[in-house]
């Protein structure tokens with residue numbers, strides 16, 4: 229064991245989900261080590277406790293794991309549980325932390341960002357409830373990283389991560405565990421696998437795209453081995469360090485093959501994909517794809533059909549920019565509905581206190597109280613279970629939902645890689661108008677309220693300010709602007725647009741057309757195009 233002198237890096241402030249940077253940054257001497265030591269220094273329970281380590285298999289995953297293990301041993305960790313080959317999806321890591329009573333876990337991933345030597349890498353620290361640690365802890369970690377002057381590391385040869393077994397370094401026991409089994413068992417306990425298996429046996433076809441990221445082995449075990457789907461149901465199921473050169477971002481832009489399969493020719497009954505670390509999902513039916521905001525609402529409305537939630541749910545939460553489709557369902561069910569800032573860490577307290585059972589985000593994330601992370605395969609299994617027991621197709625469930633509750637048309641426009649000062653200028657422009665906007669009319673829409681979203685955690689009372697600008701109109705339409713906390717190049721400005729059509733209105737309009745007037749209003753108020761010097765967003769989802 230040795231103590232290595234080091235100097236602080238001032239850019240180690242954890243964003244929406246941990247520290248996410250280009251691989252080249254993480255390769256700088258001491259960069260990863262400083263951050264990891266700052267965590268050991270800020271979370272004393274790790275010393276003497278159990279630590280879970282795993283990642284999405286991207287380039288630098290194995291190197292980072294060796295460093296973390298050597299540092300864990302030097303920092304007094306008693307036992308480390310490591311996924312075989314260094315693999316653990318984000319929800320599986322959360323499952324393992326909870327199941328084995330670990331003090332926390334390191335999850336190595338930059339989620340849907342591209343991988344490889346010129347791609348991105350990331351690290352997040354989850355606490356003993358299995359979820360991302362709350363802001364007070366990430367603030368502490370960041371403060372420590374600004375003053376750190378040394379890190380502790382054991383001098384040991386690399387540990388063989390590829391074979392199941394146990395090792396010992398510097399008094400710390402390491403167990404290389406099967407990455408999939410605990411998670412697959414958890415899923416089998418939540419869902420009616422017999423019903424899904426029977427549906428597959430009767431010819432119901434699925435297509436799942438793992439995008440060469442972490443969910444391949446999980447999907448193989450669950451869909452093929454346990455549920456009997458043919459192995460051809462899986463696409464891109466082998467995890468690769470560079471994701472095959474792709475962008476493991478589930479959606480029409482990057483999961484092109486899946487989308488074209490579900491929209492053309494002899495399409496399967498059900499399509500789905502997930503992201504780099506397996507916490508996001510998109511579900512498709514024949515010629516439809518379910519927007520994540522609608523998915524949360526539909527899962528909430530139908531949860532009682534699923535074994536684990538048959539007794540009903542205690543409440544639901546959504547991130548602030550997520551459409552308010554779920555709110556309508558919560559109202560009908562008579563359960564609480566919470567609006568939290570973006571990022572899964574804000575759901576943890578509500579789940580721990582059993583105030584909510586389900587939660588989700590517009591960015592393709594949904595989850596429940598079974599773990600403390602969003603969970604891609606869980607959401608897909610929820611849908612499959614609901615389809616199996618209701619006998620209805622994805623299309624029918626989606627359209628039926630709109631007919632009952634009306635439709636929240638919704639879209640997110642991302643302006644990526646813009647200059648930070650320009651992105652901030654857009655936010656400032658709106659901030660300066662917050663007091664004067666209410667009552668003003670734009671293209672026939674009168675502003676009802678405008679604010680900068682602040683959240684008071686109902687459980688611990690902590691306050692998170694500046695979580696995005698909200699401008700809401702009397703018609704119920706609204707737009708939201710916020711800056712991304714996960715980008716690695718420049719700044720990303722996100723514009724979220726939403727309006728509502730009741731069941732009696734046109735439920736099948738084109739989404740962008742339906743939102744185009746609101747988009748113009750947002751531009752008039754925020755001056756996005758002229759400040760950024762961009763006529764179009766980089767990505768529309």
Ligand code: VG1
Pocket residue numbers: 244245338339340503507508547570571572589590591593711712713714715722
């Ligand atoms: C984005 C999404 C947010 C999500 C976060 C992490 O954050 O908008 O909803 O929780 O990514 O997802 P931001 O700050 O860039 O908008 V994952 O799948 O990257 O862990």
Ligand code: CO
Pocket residue numbers: 339340503504505506507508
């Ligand atoms: Co992710």
